[in-house]
Amino acid sequence: MALLLLFIPFLILIVINLPWRVSVSARIALGLVLAYCALQMVVVPILPVSFWQTPLNLPLSIGMDSLQIDWLSRLMLFCIPLVAICSLLTGVQYSKDLKNKFYFKNLILLAVIGMNGVVLARNLFSIYVFIEITSVASFILIASHREKGALEGSFKYLILSAIATMLMLTSIAFFLLTSDNTQFSTITTAIQTAQATGTNSGLLMEAALLLFIIGLLIKGGLFPFHWWLPDAYSSAPSEVSVLLAGIVTKVCGVYTLLRVMRDVPVLHPSINQGVLWVGLISIIVGALLAMRQKEFKRMLAYSSLSQVGYIIIGLASGTPIGYVGAALHLFNHTIFKTQLFINAATVEKSTGTGILDEMGGLSKRMPITGVTSLISFLSAAGIPPLAGFWSKLLIIVALFSTGYNVAAIIALLAGILTLGYFLIMQKKAFFGLLNEKWKDVKESGAAGLVCTIALSAITILVGLFLPYFLYTYFI
Protein backbone atom coordinates (compact mmCIF):
# COMPACT_ATOMS: atom_id res chain seq x y z
CA MET A 1 0.00 0.00 0.00
CA ALA A 2 2.95 2.33 0.52
CA LEU A 3 3.39 2.18 -3.25
CA LEU A 4 0.12 4.13 -3.58
CA LEU A 5 1.98 7.17 -2.25
CA LEU A 6 4.03 7.04 -5.46
CA PHE A 7 1.43 5.74 -7.92
CA ILE A 8 -1.45 8.05 -7.08
CA PRO A 9 0.50 11.31 -7.57
CA PHE A 10 1.93 9.80 -10.78
CA LEU A 11 -1.61 9.12 -12.05
CA ILE A 12 -2.67 12.64 -11.05
CA LEU A 13 0.28 13.96 -13.06
CA ILE A 14 -1.01 12.12 -16.13
CA VAL A 15 -4.58 13.38 -15.59
CA ILE A 16 -3.63 17.04 -15.21
CA ASN A 17 -1.55 16.88 -18.40
CA LEU A 18 -4.40 15.63 -20.56
CA PRO A 19 -5.37 18.16 -23.26
CA TRP A 20 -7.74 20.32 -21.19
CA ARG A 21 -8.28 23.99 -22.10
CA VAL A 22 -5.56 26.25 -20.66
CA SER A 23 -7.81 28.05 -18.13
CA VAL A 24 -9.42 24.77 -17.03
CA SER A 25 -6.18 22.81 -16.80
CA ALA A 26 -4.66 25.26 -14.28
CA ARG A 27 -7.70 24.90 -11.99
CA ILE A 28 -7.85 21.13 -12.39
CA ALA A 29 -4.14 20.93 -11.61
CA LEU A 30 -4.49 23.08 -8.49
CA GLY A 31 -7.57 21.20 -7.27
CA LEU A 32 -6.13 17.72 -7.77
CA VAL A 33 -2.69 18.51 -6.34
CA LEU A 34 -4.19 20.24 -3.28
CA ALA A 35 -6.66 17.39 -2.77
CA TYR A 36 -3.94 14.75 -2.97
CA CYS A 37 -1.65 16.65 -0.57
CA ALA A 38 -4.50 17.16 1.92
CA LEU A 39 -5.39 13.47 1.67
CA GLN A 40 -1.82 12.34 2.28
CA MET A 41 -1.53 14.70 5.28
CA VAL A 42 -4.67 13.31 6.87
CA VAL A 43 -4.55 9.64 5.87
CA VAL A 44 -0.92 8.73 6.56
CA PRO A 45 -0.90 9.56 10.30
CA ILE A 46 -4.35 8.03 10.86
CA LEU A 47 -3.93 4.64 9.19
CA PRO A 48 -1.76 2.14 11.07
CA VAL A 49 1.68 1.06 9.84
CA SER A 50 0.33 -2.45 9.14
CA PHE A 51 -2.02 -1.00 6.51
CA TRP A 52 0.86 0.57 4.64
CA GLN A 53 2.92 -2.62 4.83
CA THR A 54 0.13 -4.68 3.15
CA PRO A 55 1.38 -5.60 -0.32
CA LEU A 56 -0.53 -4.43 -3.37
CA ASN A 57 -1.46 -7.38 -5.56
CA LEU A 58 -0.17 -6.01 -8.83
CA PRO A 59 0.42 -8.27 -11.86
CA LEU A 60 4.03 -7.05 -12.04
CA SER A 61 6.27 -7.45 -9.07
CA ILE A 62 8.07 -4.15 -8.76
CA GLY A 63 10.38 -4.33 -5.78
CA MET A 64 7.82 -3.46 -3.14
CA ASP A 65 9.92 -5.09 -0.43
CA SER A 66 12.20 -2.09 -0.33
CA LEU A 67 9.32 0.25 0.70
CA GLN A 68 8.76 0.56 4.43
CA ILE A 69 7.01 2.97 6.76
CA ASP A 70 7.84 3.69 10.36
CA TRP A 71 7.18 6.62 12.72
CA LEU A 72 9.89 8.78 11.14
CA SER A 73 8.56 8.17 7.62
CA ARG A 74 5.02 9.02 8.77
CA LEU A 75 6.26 12.26 10.27
CA MET A 76 7.89 13.23 6.97
CA LEU A 77 4.90 12.01 4.94
CA PHE A 78 2.84 14.51 6.96
CA CYS A 79 5.33 17.38 6.49
CA ILE A 80 5.90 16.90 2.73
CA PRO A 81 2.32 17.59 1.59
CA LEU A 82 1.89 20.31 4.25
CA VAL A 83 4.79 22.33 2.86
CA ALA A 84 3.69 21.54 -0.71
CA ILE A 85 0.24 23.01 0.06
CA CYS A 86 1.84 26.13 1.59
CA SER A 87 4.08 26.50 -1.46
CA LEU A 88 1.14 26.04 -3.85
CA LEU A 89 -1.01 28.60 -2.05
CA THR A 90 1.89 31.08 -1.97
CA GLY A 91 2.34 30.54 -5.71
CA VAL A 92 -1.38 30.95 -6.39
CA GLN A 93 -1.32 34.23 -4.55
CA TYR A 94 1.78 35.76 -6.09
CA SER A 95 2.37 34.24 -9.49
CA LYS A 96 0.25 35.70 -12.29
CA ASP A 97 1.45 33.82 -15.38
CA LEU A 98 -1.08 31.00 -16.04
CA LYS A 99 1.30 28.75 -17.98
CA ASN A 100 4.07 29.18 -15.40
CA LYS A 101 1.57 28.32 -12.63
CA PHE A 102 0.54 25.16 -14.45
CA TYR A 103 4.13 23.88 -14.83
CA PHE A 104 4.83 24.93 -11.24
CA LYS A 105 2.08 22.60 -10.01
CA ASN A 106 3.43 19.74 -12.10
CA LEU A 107 6.92 20.25 -10.72
CA ILE A 108 5.59 20.43 -7.13
CA LEU A 109 3.86 17.09 -7.69
CA LEU A 110 7.05 15.60 -9.12
CA ALA A 111 9.01 16.89 -6.12
CA VAL A 112 6.38 15.31 -3.82
CA ILE A 113 6.79 11.95 -5.63
CA GLY A 114 10.55 12.23 -5.23
CA MET A 115 10.36 13.08 -1.54
CA ASN A 116 7.78 10.36 -0.84
CA GLY A 117 10.14 7.87 -2.50
CA VAL A 118 13.08 9.05 -0.37
CA VAL A 119 11.18 8.54 2.89
CA LEU A 120 9.77 5.16 1.85
CA ALA A 121 12.91 3.55 0.43
CA ARG A 122 15.28 1.43 2.52
CA ASN A 123 17.80 0.89 -0.23
CA LEU A 124 20.64 3.33 -0.89
CA PHE A 125 20.31 3.24 -4.66
CA SER A 126 16.54 3.86 -4.58
CA ILE A 127 17.08 6.72 -2.13
CA TYR A 128 19.64 8.19 -4.54
CA VAL A 129 17.21 7.92 -7.51
CA PHE A 130 14.40 9.67 -5.62
CA ILE A 131 16.76 12.35 -4.26
CA GLU A 132 17.69 13.06 -7.88
CA ILE A 133 14.01 13.48 -8.83
CA THR A 134 13.61 16.06 -6.08
CA SER A 135 16.87 17.79 -6.97
CA VAL A 136 16.08 18.04 -10.71
CA ALA A 137 12.61 19.42 -9.92
CA SER A 138 14.27 21.94 -7.54
CA PHE A 139 16.82 23.15 -10.13
CA ILE A 140 14.02 23.81 -12.58
CA LEU A 141 11.79 25.50 -10.00
CA ILE A 142 14.58 27.83 -8.84
CA ALA A 143 15.33 28.88 -12.44
CA SER A 144 11.67 28.95 -13.51
CA HIS A 145 11.32 32.76 -13.63
CA ARG A 146 14.59 32.93 -15.61
CA GLU A 147 15.99 35.93 -13.72
CA LYS A 148 19.77 36.29 -13.63
CA GLY A 149 20.08 35.73 -9.86
CA ALA A 150 17.79 32.71 -9.97
CA LEU A 151 19.72 31.12 -12.85
CA GLU A 152 22.96 31.65 -10.95
CA GLY A 153 21.49 30.17 -7.75
CA SER A 154 20.12 27.21 -9.65
CA PHE A 155 23.45 26.63 -11.40
CA LYS A 156 25.39 26.68 -8.10
CA TYR A 157 22.93 24.20 -6.61
CA LEU A 158 23.25 22.03 -9.75
CA ILE A 159 27.04 21.92 -9.59
CA LEU A 160 27.19 21.13 -5.85
CA SER A 161 24.45 18.58 -6.35
CA ALA A 162 26.44 16.95 -9.16
CA ILE A 163 29.41 16.60 -6.80
CA ALA A 164 27.12 15.07 -4.16
CA THR A 165 25.73 12.70 -6.81
CA MET A 166 29.24 11.62 -7.78
CA LEU A 167 30.14 10.89 -4.13
CA MET A 168 26.90 8.97 -3.55
CA LEU A 169 27.31 6.88 -6.70
CA THR A 170 30.95 6.13 -5.83
CA SER A 171 29.86 4.92 -2.41
CA ILE A 172 27.10 2.78 -3.98
CA ALA A 173 29.70 1.29 -6.33
CA PHE A 174 31.92 0.40 -3.34
CA PHE A 175 28.96 -1.20 -1.55
CA LEU A 176 28.15 -3.29 -4.63
CA LEU A 177 31.80 -4.45 -4.71
CA THR A 178 31.51 -5.83 -1.20
CA SER A 179 27.86 -6.86 -0.76
CA ASP A 180 25.03 -8.22 -2.90
CA ASN A 181 22.82 -5.15 -2.90
CA THR A 182 22.44 -1.76 -1.26
CA GLN A 183 19.68 -2.58 1.24
CA PHE A 184 20.40 -1.16 4.68
CA SER A 185 20.20 -4.57 6.31
CA THR A 186 22.63 -6.12 3.81
CA ILE A 187 25.12 -3.29 4.22
CA THR A 188 24.94 -3.46 8.03
CA THR A 189 25.51 -7.24 8.02
CA ALA A 190 28.38 -6.94 5.53
CA ILE A 191 30.12 -4.23 7.56
CA GLN A 192 29.65 -6.12 10.84
CA THR A 193 31.03 -9.33 9.28
CA ALA A 194 34.00 -7.50 7.80
CA GLN A 195 34.72 -5.73 11.11
CA ALA A 196 34.52 -9.04 12.98
CA THR A 197 36.90 -10.80 10.56
CA GLY A 198 39.19 -7.77 10.26
CA THR A 199 39.28 -7.75 6.44
CA ASN A 200 40.00 -4.72 4.26
CA SER A 201 36.47 -4.66 2.90
CA GLY A 202 35.27 -3.35 6.29
CA LEU A 203 37.48 -0.28 5.90
CA LEU A 204 36.27 0.17 2.33
CA MET A 205 32.62 -0.01 3.35
CA GLU A 206 33.09 2.51 6.16
CA ALA A 207 34.83 4.81 3.67
CA ALA A 208 31.90 4.29 1.29
CA LEU A 209 29.42 5.19 4.05
CA LEU A 210 31.47 8.30 4.81
CA LEU A 211 31.33 9.31 1.13
CA PHE A 212 27.55 8.86 1.13
CA ILE A 213 27.24 10.95 4.29
CA ILE A 214 29.35 13.73 2.73
CA GLY A 215 27.02 13.64 -0.29
CA LEU A 216 24.07 14.07 2.07
CA LEU A 217 25.78 16.96 3.88
CA ILE A 218 26.10 18.70 0.48
CA LYS A 219 22.45 18.04 -0.36
CA GLY A 220 21.38 19.31 3.05
CA GLY A 221 23.49 22.45 2.77
CA LEU A 222 25.56 21.83 5.90
CA PHE A 223 28.91 23.36 6.74
CA PRO A 224 31.28 23.44 4.84
CA PHE A 225 29.06 22.74 1.80
CA HIS A 226 26.53 25.43 2.55
CA TRP A 227 27.55 28.19 0.20
CA TRP A 228 24.90 27.38 -2.44
CA LEU A 229 22.11 27.70 0.13
CA PRO A 230 21.73 31.49 0.53
CA ASP A 231 21.91 32.12 -3.23
CA ALA A 232 19.36 29.42 -4.05
CA TYR A 233 16.95 30.40 -1.25
CA SER A 234 17.10 34.14 -1.78
CA SER A 235 17.06 34.25 -5.57
CA ALA A 236 14.37 31.61 -6.12
CA PRO A 237 10.75 32.71 -6.57
CA SER A 238 9.03 33.05 -3.19
CA GLU A 239 6.87 29.97 -3.53
CA VAL A 240 9.94 27.92 -4.47
CA SER A 241 11.91 29.26 -1.47
CA VAL A 242 9.08 28.03 0.76
CA LEU A 243 9.34 24.53 -0.74
CA LEU A 244 13.12 24.43 -0.84
CA ALA A 245 13.75 25.73 2.67
CA GLY A 246 10.71 24.06 4.20
CA ILE A 247 11.10 20.50 3.03
CA VAL A 248 13.40 19.75 0.07
CA THR A 249 16.75 20.18 1.84
CA LYS A 250 15.29 18.58 4.97
CA VAL A 251 14.24 15.40 3.14
CA CYS A 252 17.17 15.11 0.72
CA GLY A 253 19.88 15.90 3.25
CA VAL A 254 18.85 15.84 6.88
CA TYR A 255 16.15 13.13 6.95
CA THR A 256 18.27 10.80 4.80
CA LEU A 257 21.24 11.36 7.14
CA LEU A 258 19.01 10.50 10.12
CA ARG A 259 17.79 7.39 8.31
CA VAL A 260 21.22 6.16 7.16
CA MET A 261 22.98 6.76 10.49
CA ARG A 262 20.15 5.02 12.36
CA ASP A 263 19.53 2.07 10.04
CA VAL A 264 23.22 1.41 9.36
CA PRO A 265 24.47 1.71 12.96
CA VAL A 266 28.00 0.52 12.29
CA LEU A 267 29.79 3.80 11.93
CA HIS A 268 33.27 4.22 13.23
CA PRO A 269 33.15 6.43 16.38
CA SER A 270 35.40 8.98 14.67
CA ILE A 271 32.81 9.49 11.89
CA ASN A 272 30.16 10.10 14.55
CA GLN A 273 32.44 12.63 16.24
CA GLY A 274 33.10 14.27 12.88
CA VAL A 275 29.36 14.62 12.29
CA LEU A 276 29.01 16.16 15.77
CA TRP A 277 31.66 18.77 14.98
CA VAL A 278 30.09 19.52 11.60
CA GLY A 279 26.80 20.14 13.42
CA LEU A 280 28.41 22.41 16.03
CA ILE A 281 30.30 24.45 13.46
CA SER A 282 27.11 24.76 11.36
CA ILE A 283 25.27 26.14 14.40
CA ILE A 284 27.89 28.78 15.13
CA VAL A 285 28.79 29.74 11.56
CA GLY A 286 25.12 29.88 10.52
CA ALA A 287 24.18 32.06 13.49
CA LEU A 288 27.12 34.47 13.08
CA LEU A 289 26.57 34.84 9.33
CA ALA A 290 22.82 35.31 9.85
CA MET A 291 23.51 38.28 12.13
CA ARG A 292 25.45 40.00 9.33
CA GLN A 293 22.77 39.68 6.68
CA LYS A 294 20.85 42.68 5.38
CA GLU A 295 18.39 40.72 3.30
CA PHE A 296 15.41 38.91 4.86
CA LYS A 297 15.64 35.65 2.89
CA ARG A 298 19.43 35.41 3.17
CA MET A 299 19.14 35.76 6.94
CA LEU A 300 16.61 32.94 6.95
CA ALA A 301 18.90 30.82 4.77
CA TYR A 302 21.80 31.14 7.21
CA SER A 303 19.38 30.53 10.06
CA SER A 304 18.49 27.22 8.37
CA LEU A 305 22.19 26.29 8.37
CA SER A 306 22.34 26.98 12.09
CA GLN A 307 19.12 25.15 13.03
CA VAL A 308 19.98 22.07 10.98
CA GLY A 309 23.20 21.94 13.01
CA TYR A 310 21.05 21.22 16.10
CA ILE A 311 19.45 18.28 14.31
CA ILE A 312 22.85 16.90 13.41
CA ILE A 313 24.28 17.14 16.94
CA GLY A 314 21.16 15.42 18.30
CA LEU A 315 21.73 12.59 15.83
CA ALA A 316 25.45 12.40 16.58
CA SER A 317 24.78 11.97 20.32
CA GLY A 318 23.83 8.37 19.41
CA THR A 319 21.10 8.03 22.05
CA PRO A 320 17.34 7.41 21.57
CA ILE A 321 16.59 10.76 23.27
CA GLY A 322 18.99 12.51 20.90
CA TYR A 323 17.44 10.79 17.92
CA VAL A 324 13.89 11.72 18.97
CA GLY A 325 15.07 15.28 19.68
CA ALA A 326 16.66 15.45 16.23
CA ALA A 327 13.49 14.14 14.53
CA LEU A 328 11.33 16.55 16.53
CA HIS A 329 13.60 19.47 15.66
CA LEU A 330 13.44 18.42 12.01
CA PHE A 331 9.65 18.62 12.23
CA ASN A 332 9.71 21.94 14.12
CA HIS A 333 12.23 23.41 11.72
CA THR A 334 10.03 22.44 8.76
CA ILE A 335 7.08 24.23 10.36
CA PHE A 336 8.74 27.43 11.53
CA LYS A 337 11.03 27.82 8.51
CA THR A 338 8.11 27.36 6.09
CA GLN A 339 6.18 29.97 8.01
CA LEU A 340 9.07 32.44 8.04
CA PHE A 341 9.59 32.06 4.30
CA ILE A 342 5.86 32.56 3.64
CA ASN A 343 6.02 35.74 5.72
CA ALA A 344 9.17 36.83 3.88
CA ALA A 345 7.31 36.29 0.59
CA THR A 346 4.37 38.34 1.87
CA VAL A 347 6.60 41.19 2.97
CA GLU A 348 8.60 41.14 -0.26
CA LYS A 349 5.51 41.20 -2.46
CA SER A 350 3.82 43.92 -0.40
CA THR A 351 6.81 46.23 -0.10
CA GLY A 352 8.74 45.30 -3.23
CA THR A 353 11.95 44.92 -1.25
CA GLY A 354 13.73 42.20 0.68
CA ILE A 355 16.22 44.52 2.44
CA LEU A 356 15.53 44.67 6.19
CA ASP A 357 16.80 48.25 6.62
CA GLU A 358 14.19 49.49 4.15
CA MET A 359 11.32 47.95 6.09
CA GLY A 360 10.09 49.05 9.51
CA GLY A 361 6.91 48.95 11.57
CA LEU A 362 5.21 46.55 9.16
CA SER A 363 3.28 44.83 11.95
CA LYS A 364 1.02 47.91 12.05
CA ARG A 365 -0.16 47.20 8.51
CA MET A 366 0.40 43.40 8.56
CA PRO A 367 -0.48 42.36 12.12
CA ILE A 368 -1.08 38.67 11.43
CA THR A 369 2.17 38.33 9.49
CA GLY A 370 3.98 40.11 12.32
CA VAL A 371 2.52 37.96 15.09
CA THR A 372 3.04 34.65 13.26
CA SER A 373 6.60 35.67 12.47
CA LEU A 374 7.13 36.34 16.19
CA ILE A 375 5.74 32.90 17.10
CA SER A 376 8.05 31.21 14.56
CA PHE A 377 11.17 32.98 15.71
CA LEU A 378 10.44 32.32 19.38
CA SER A 379 10.00 28.63 18.55
CA ALA A 380 13.26 28.66 16.56
CA ALA A 381 15.06 30.30 19.49
CA GLY A 382 13.77 27.56 21.80
CA ILE A 383 11.51 29.69 23.99
CA PRO A 384 8.95 27.69 26.03
CA PRO A 385 6.19 26.61 25.73
CA LEU A 386 6.56 26.56 21.95
CA ALA A 387 7.52 23.42 20.04
CA GLY A 388 11.13 24.43 19.40
CA PHE A 389 11.91 24.52 23.14
CA TRP A 390 11.17 20.81 23.60
CA SER A 391 13.24 19.59 20.69
CA LYS A 392 16.25 21.66 21.74
CA LEU A 393 15.83 20.49 25.34
CA LEU A 394 15.86 16.84 24.27
CA ILE A 395 18.98 17.41 22.18
CA ILE A 396 20.84 19.20 25.00
CA VAL A 397 19.84 16.49 27.53
CA ALA A 398 21.05 13.80 25.11
CA LEU A 399 24.43 15.55 24.72
CA PHE A 400 24.91 15.90 28.48
CA SER A 401 23.89 12.27 29.05
CA THR A 402 26.57 11.01 26.62
CA GLY A 403 29.32 13.18 28.09
CA TYR A 404 29.44 15.72 25.23
CA ASN A 405 29.30 18.53 27.80
CA VAL A 406 31.28 21.04 25.73
CA ALA A 407 29.03 20.47 22.72
CA ALA A 408 25.92 20.89 24.89
CA ILE A 409 27.20 24.19 26.35
CA ILE A 410 28.10 25.51 22.87
CA ALA A 411 24.62 24.56 21.60
CA LEU A 412 23.01 26.31 24.61
CA LEU A 413 25.03 29.50 24.14
CA ALA A 414 24.33 29.50 20.40
CA GLY A 415 20.65 29.79 21.34
CA ILE A 416 21.44 33.34 22.41
CA LEU A 417 22.82 34.03 18.94
CA THR A 418 19.62 32.59 17.45
CA LEU A 419 17.56 34.94 19.58
CA GLY A 420 19.88 37.77 18.56
CA TYR A 421 19.54 37.50 14.81
CA PHE A 422 15.82 36.82 14.94
CA LEU A 423 15.29 39.85 17.18
CA ILE A 424 17.22 41.94 14.65
CA MET A 425 14.97 40.62 11.89
CA GLN A 426 11.76 41.17 13.83
CA LYS A 427 12.79 44.65 14.99
CA LYS A 428 13.85 45.86 11.57
CA ALA A 429 10.93 44.40 9.64
CA PHE A 430 7.95 44.47 11.98
CA PHE A 431 8.56 46.49 15.14
CA GLY A 432 9.11 50.20 15.60
CA LEU A 433 7.66 53.14 13.73
CA LEU A 434 5.95 52.45 10.43
CA ASN A 435 8.08 53.62 7.53
CA GLU A 436 6.01 56.21 5.64
CA LYS A 437 6.63 54.40 2.35
CA TRP A 438 4.60 51.44 3.64
CA LYS A 439 1.53 53.21 4.94
CA ASP A 440 -0.57 51.68 2.15
CA VAL A 441 0.73 48.10 2.24
CA LYS A 442 -1.85 45.41 2.75
CA GLU A 443 -1.87 42.24 4.78
CA SER A 444 -1.35 38.93 2.98
CA GLY A 445 -4.26 37.45 1.00
CA ALA A 446 -6.52 34.71 2.35
CA ALA A 447 -4.40 31.87 0.95
CA GLY A 448 -1.25 33.10 2.68
CA LEU A 449 -3.06 33.83 5.95
CA VAL A 450 -4.57 30.34 6.10
CA CYS A 451 -1.11 28.79 5.78
CA THR A 452 0.59 31.08 8.24
CA ILE A 453 -2.13 30.78 10.91
CA ALA A 454 -2.26 26.98 10.50
CA LEU A 455 1.53 26.70 10.90
CA SER A 456 1.48 28.93 14.01
CA ALA A 457 -1.31 26.81 15.45
CA ILE A 458 0.79 23.67 14.89
CA THR A 459 3.79 25.33 16.61
CA ILE A 460 1.69 26.25 19.65
CA LEU A 461 -0.26 22.98 19.87
CA VAL A 462 2.82 20.76 19.52
CA GLY A 463 4.51 22.82 22.22
CA LEU A 464 1.58 22.55 24.62
CA PHE A 465 0.65 18.91 23.93
CA LEU A 466 4.05 17.39 23.30
CA PRO A 467 3.76 14.44 25.73
CA TYR A 468 0.65 13.30 23.83
CA PHE A 469 2.44 13.57 20.49
CA LEU A 470 5.58 11.90 21.81
CA TYR A 471 3.69 8.88 23.11
CA THR A 472 1.45 8.58 20.05
CA TYR A 473 4.00 9.05 17.28
CA PHE A 474 7.47 8.54 18.68
CA ILE A 475 7.23 5.89 21.37
Add this chain to the structure above:
Amino acid sequence: MSIDILLVVTIVFTAIITVLQRSLLKGAIGLALTSALLTIQLFRFSSPLAAVFELSICAGLITVVFISTISLAEPLSYQDLSKKLKGRYKKYLTLPVLLVALIALILLIPNDVLTSTLMLKSTAATTTTGGNSDVRNILWNQQGMDILGQIVIMLTGVFGVVLLFKERKNDE
Protein backbone atom coordinates in the same frame (compact mmCIF):
# COMPACT_ATOMS: atom_id res chain seq x y z
CA MET B 1 45.80 -4.43 -17.00
CA SER B 2 48.03 -2.00 -18.92
CA ILE B 3 45.39 -1.60 -21.66
CA ASP B 4 42.82 -0.77 -18.94
CA ILE B 5 45.12 1.85 -17.42
CA LEU B 6 45.75 3.32 -20.88
CA LEU B 7 42.01 3.41 -21.55
CA VAL B 8 41.27 5.13 -18.21
CA VAL B 9 43.98 7.74 -18.83
CA THR B 10 42.60 8.35 -22.35
CA ILE B 11 39.03 8.67 -21.01
CA VAL B 12 40.14 11.23 -18.40
CA PHE B 13 42.19 13.10 -21.03
CA THR B 14 39.29 13.31 -23.52
CA ALA B 15 36.93 14.34 -20.70
CA ILE B 16 39.21 17.23 -19.71
CA ILE B 17 39.62 18.31 -23.35
CA THR B 18 35.83 18.16 -23.78
CA VAL B 19 35.24 20.39 -20.75
CA LEU B 20 37.87 22.89 -21.96
CA GLN B 21 36.33 23.22 -25.43
CA ARG B 22 35.19 26.67 -26.50
CA SER B 23 32.72 25.38 -29.01
CA LEU B 24 29.60 23.59 -27.75
CA LEU B 25 29.56 21.41 -30.84
CA LYS B 26 33.11 20.21 -30.26
CA GLY B 27 32.17 19.64 -26.62
CA ALA B 28 29.25 17.43 -27.64
CA ILE B 29 31.49 15.43 -29.98
CA GLY B 30 34.09 15.15 -27.21
CA LEU B 31 31.39 13.78 -24.91
CA ALA B 32 30.46 11.17 -27.52
CA LEU B 33 34.11 10.19 -27.86
CA THR B 34 34.51 9.87 -24.07
CA SER B 35 31.38 7.69 -23.92
CA ALA B 36 32.69 5.53 -26.77
CA LEU B 37 35.98 4.95 -24.92
CA LEU B 38 34.02 4.14 -21.76
CA THR B 39 32.04 1.60 -23.80
CA ILE B 40 35.28 -0.17 -24.73
CA GLN B 41 36.27 -0.22 -21.05
CA LEU B 42 32.89 -1.71 -20.08
CA PHE B 43 33.27 -4.45 -22.71
CA ARG B 44 36.68 -5.25 -21.24
CA PHE B 45 35.02 -5.53 -17.80
CA SER B 46 32.68 -8.23 -19.26
CA SER B 47 29.62 -5.97 -18.94
CA PRO B 48 28.23 -6.07 -22.49
CA LEU B 49 24.75 -4.82 -21.54
CA ALA B 50 26.11 -1.79 -19.66
CA ALA B 51 28.42 -1.14 -22.64
CA VAL B 52 25.53 -1.29 -25.11
CA PHE B 53 23.44 1.11 -23.00
CA GLU B 54 26.42 3.47 -22.68
CA LEU B 55 27.04 3.46 -26.43
CA SER B 56 23.44 3.75 -27.57
CA ILE B 57 22.27 6.29 -25.02
CA CYS B 58 25.29 8.38 -24.01
CA ALA B 59 27.32 8.25 -27.20
CA GLY B 60 24.29 8.07 -29.46
CA LEU B 61 21.03 9.54 -28.24
CA ILE B 62 22.42 12.21 -25.92
CA THR B 63 24.87 13.44 -28.58
CA VAL B 64 21.99 13.74 -31.06
CA VAL B 65 19.93 15.70 -28.51
CA PHE B 66 22.86 18.01 -27.71
CA ILE B 67 23.64 18.68 -31.37
CA SER B 68 19.95 19.37 -32.12
CA THR B 69 19.81 21.85 -29.23
CA ILE B 70 23.07 23.52 -30.28
CA SER B 71 21.73 23.95 -33.81
CA LEU B 72 18.72 25.84 -32.36
CA ALA B 73 20.86 28.19 -30.26
CA GLU B 74 22.18 31.51 -31.56
CA PRO B 75 25.97 31.92 -31.50
CA LEU B 76 27.49 34.79 -29.53
CA SER B 77 28.64 37.89 -31.41
CA TYR B 78 32.38 38.42 -31.84
CA GLN B 79 32.49 41.11 -29.08
CA ASP B 80 30.54 38.97 -26.58
CA LEU B 81 32.75 35.97 -27.35
CA SER B 82 35.96 38.02 -26.87
CA LYS B 83 34.68 39.30 -23.50
CA LYS B 84 33.87 35.75 -22.36
CA LEU B 85 37.24 34.33 -23.46
CA LYS B 86 39.30 37.01 -21.70
CA GLY B 87 41.26 35.48 -18.82
CA ARG B 88 39.51 32.17 -19.45
CA TYR B 89 42.47 29.93 -18.71
CA LYS B 90 43.05 31.47 -15.27
CA LYS B 91 39.92 29.57 -14.13
CA TYR B 92 41.68 26.25 -14.81
CA LEU B 93 44.83 26.91 -12.79
CA THR B 94 43.57 24.73 -9.92
CA LEU B 95 42.92 21.77 -12.23
CA PRO B 96 46.53 20.44 -12.36
CA VAL B 97 46.76 20.87 -8.56
CA LEU B 98 43.54 18.85 -8.07
CA LEU B 99 44.75 16.15 -10.45
CA VAL B 100 48.08 15.79 -8.64
CA ALA B 101 46.27 15.67 -5.27
CA LEU B 102 43.90 12.96 -6.55
CA ILE B 103 46.75 10.84 -7.94
CA ALA B 104 48.68 11.24 -4.67
CA LEU B 105 45.57 10.13 -2.73
CA ILE B 106 45.20 7.02 -4.87
CA LEU B 107 48.92 6.20 -4.50
CA LEU B 108 48.58 6.52 -0.70
CA ILE B 109 46.10 3.61 -0.56
CA PRO B 110 48.08 0.53 0.57
CA ASN B 111 48.67 -1.98 -2.21
CA ASP B 112 47.04 -4.87 -0.40
CA VAL B 113 43.84 -2.85 0.17
CA LEU B 114 43.71 -1.84 -3.50
CA THR B 115 44.27 -5.32 -4.91
CA SER B 116 41.93 -7.05 -2.46
CA THR B 117 39.22 -4.47 -3.26
CA LEU B 118 39.60 -4.96 -7.00
CA MET B 119 39.49 -8.75 -6.58
CA LEU B 120 36.36 -8.69 -4.41
CA LYS B 121 33.61 -8.93 -7.01
CA SER B 122 35.61 -9.76 -10.17
CA THR B 123 34.38 -13.37 -10.25
CA ALA B 124 30.80 -12.36 -9.49
CA ALA B 125 30.80 -9.79 -12.30
CA THR B 126 31.29 -12.37 -15.04
CA THR B 127 28.38 -14.52 -13.86
CA THR B 128 25.80 -11.89 -12.94
CA THR B 129 26.08 -9.52 -15.89
CA GLY B 130 26.56 -12.10 -18.63
CA GLY B 131 23.02 -13.46 -18.76
CA ASN B 132 19.90 -11.47 -19.70
CA SER B 133 17.73 -13.20 -17.11
CA ASP B 134 19.91 -11.93 -14.24
CA VAL B 135 19.63 -8.33 -15.46
CA ARG B 136 15.84 -8.69 -15.91
CA ASN B 137 15.62 -10.15 -12.42
CA ILE B 138 17.63 -7.28 -10.97
CA LEU B 139 15.73 -4.59 -12.91
CA TRP B 140 12.18 -5.86 -12.38
CA ASN B 141 12.26 -7.77 -9.13
CA GLN B 142 14.95 -6.14 -7.04
CA GLN B 143 15.16 -2.55 -8.29
CA GLY B 144 11.67 -2.23 -9.75
CA MET B 145 10.94 0.96 -7.84
CA ASP B 146 13.96 2.57 -9.47
CA ILE B 147 12.38 2.04 -12.92
CA LEU B 148 9.43 4.15 -11.74
CA GLY B 149 11.91 6.65 -10.32
CA GLN B 150 13.80 6.88 -13.59
CA ILE B 151 10.58 7.40 -15.58
CA VAL B 152 9.69 10.23 -13.19
CA ILE B 153 13.16 11.80 -13.60
CA MET B 154 12.74 11.81 -17.37
CA LEU B 155 9.29 13.39 -17.01
CA THR B 156 10.81 16.02 -14.72
CA GLY B 157 13.45 16.76 -17.35
CA VAL B 158 10.74 17.15 -20.00
CA PHE B 159 8.85 19.64 -17.82
CA GLY B 160 12.10 21.49 -17.23
CA VAL B 161 12.80 21.82 -20.94
CA VAL B 162 9.24 22.96 -21.64
CA LEU B 163 9.20 25.49 -18.78
CA LEU B 164 12.68 26.92 -19.28
CA PHE B 165 12.76 27.01 -23.08
CA LYS B 166 9.14 27.46 -24.18
CA GLU B 167 8.94 31.00 -22.89
CA ARG B 168 11.95 32.12 -24.96
CA LYS B 169 9.80 31.91 -28.10
CA ASN B 170 7.02 33.94 -26.43
CA ASP B 171 9.55 36.56 -25.23
CA GLU B 172 10.79 36.99 -28.79
